[in-house]
Amino acid sequence: MSKKTKLIKKTSKTFLITGLILAVLSSIALFFYTRNLLQNEVEEALYSTEARVDDALKNNKIQYSLPPVTEIREVKILKKEILKDTIIYDPSQDEMELFRELSTYKSINGKIYQITIRDLVVESQDILLAIVISNIVVFLLAFIFLFYFNTAKNLQVWSPFFKNLEQMKRFSLTTKESINLIDSDVLEFSELKTEIETLTNKVRMDYENLKQFTEDVSHEMQTPLAIIQAKIDNIINEHSINDKQFEQITSIQKDIQRLKQLNKRIGILTKIDNNQFVNVEPVNLSGFIKEKVNNYKELGFNNIIHFSNENLTVLMDALLGDILINNLVSNAIKHSNKEDKISIITNKNSLIISNVGEDALLHPEKLFQRFYRESKGNQSTGLGLAIVKKICDFYGFKVSYKFEVKQHIFSIHFS
Numbered sequence: 517m518s519k520k521t522k523l524i525k526k527t528s529k530t531f532l533i534t535g536l537i538l539a540v541l542s543s544i545a546l547f548f549y550t551r552n553l554l555q556n557e558v559e560e561a562l563y564s565t566e567a568r569v570d571d572a573l574k575n576n577k578i579q580y581s582l583p584p585v586t587e588i589r590e591v592k593i594l595k596k597e598i599l600k601d602t603i604i605y606d607p608s609q610d611e612m613e614l615f616r617e618l619s620t621y622k623s624i625n626g627k628i629y630q631i632t633i634r635d636l637v638v639e640s641q642d643i644l645l646a647i648v649i650s651n652i653v654v655f656l657l658a659f660i661f662l663f664y665f666n667t668a669k670n671l672q673v674w675s676p677f678f679k680n681l682e683q684m685k686r687f688s689l690t691t692k693e694s695i696n697l698i699d700s701d702v703l704e705f706s707e708l709k710t711e712i713e714t715l716t717n718k719v720r721m722d723y724e725n726l727k728q729f730t731e732d733v734s735h736e737m738q739t740p741l742a743i744i745q746a747k748i749d750n751i752i753n754e755h756s757i758n759d760k761q762f763e764q765i766t767s768i769q770k771d772i773q774r775l776k777q778l779n780k781r782i783g784i785l786t787k788i789d790n791n792q793f794v795n796v797e798p799v800n801l802s803g804f805i806k807e808k809v810n811n812y813k814e815l816g817f818n819n820i821i822h823f824s825n826e827n828l829t830v831l832m833d834a835l836l837g838d839i840l841i842n843n844l845v846s847n848a849i850k851h852s853n854k855e856d857k858i859s860i861i862t863n864k865n866s867l868i869i870s871n872v873g874e875d876a877l878l879h880p881e882k883l884f885q886r887f888y889r890e891s892k893g894n895q896s897t898g899l900g901l902a903i904v905k906k907i908c909d910f911y912g913f914k915v916s917y918k919f920e921v922k923q924h925i926f927s928i929h930f931s
């Protein structure tokens with residue numbers, strides 16, 4: 517992806533490049549135009565002087581040569597007119613100088629004359645250079661003024677847009693505050709403000725409706741599930757059932773528990789997506805780990821070992837911290853035998869949990885996706901690790917998985 521540039525810089529850069537190109541092109545054009553103009557003036561002066569000399573010779577007036585400006589001499593044959601630049605010695609300057617030279621051949625009163633008229637070119641070149649330099653200086657001063665004026669004007673015109681952009685960056689669905697956008701006398705910016713306000717209001721309304729719907733569904737599911745569970749308990753307690761019926765009822769109870777877990781975890785994911793966990797405080801994850809390890813040991817899981825040199829304390833919501841640890845530990849237990857060792861290692865900035873596994877996962881890249889289960893026979897909700905990933909993304913933690921030496925290893929780096 518190409519490097520991003522601020523709008524004002526981009527427009528100023530375009531103005532700067534365009535202005536410089538125009539300055540160079542106009543200076544070049546002015547140079548050639550002025551040079552051609554001065555050369556025409558010099559040549560007009562040469563022809564004018566040549567005409568006066570010709571007229572004087574026709575009237576038998578004595579014309580003296582004034583080298584190197586004017587030279588008149590008799591020749592034997594007529595030749596074509598010659599107009600050229602030449603470098604000759606100028607006694608007045610005591611150096612070689614560049615002259616524009618006009619040589620004509622005229623037959624006057626029975627005699628053939630070569631009339632040579634010269635004009636110093638250096639003076640015209642100095643004038644040309646002075647004009648071009650003056651033009652460049654004036655153009656640069658005007659360009660600098662226009663550049664800063666244009667930049668200041670652009671900042672003034674675009675000011676409502678930039679302020680509204682900052683408002684949009686601070687916009688949050690979780691707050692009740694309405695977005696306060698600045699109006700502009702520019703029609704397009706005013707229309708953009710109106711559309712953004714309409715869009716944000718609609719998005720906030722949709723968000724509130726979706727949040728309410730999710731909460732209502734979650735709440736309404738709890739009552740039917742509780743009623744079903746109660747009726748099943750009544751059937752077990754008040755009626756005699758055979759083994760087959762008991763097996764079926766047990767299966768129903770497991771499905772009910774799974775629905776309860778599913779409902780709870782979907783609610784957690786929804787709340788994380790909606791940024792509803794806003795309490796941030798130092799949370800001692802090492803304490804959560806010790807608590808979970810002790811709880812599972814009471815259930816007969818005595819092979820869970822926790823190694824820690826110092827407490828792992830992280831800034832986050834305490835409830836999410838508890839859910840993070842619980843999901844990782846319960847995931848390791850679900851995919852291990854009761855006698856297999858489960859290792860948990862914590863230090864100041866990281867957490868590593870590993871459990872024994874015979875085979876690597878077929879699709880490790882899908883491990884943190886919602887409802888993904890590696891085994892079809894697995895009765896888990898498929899949301900535990902998805903919640904782990906969502907919590908890590910929410911706080912900027914880095915979670916990873918790898919399989920090494922018959923071990924499934926999950927790592928979280930908190931710094």
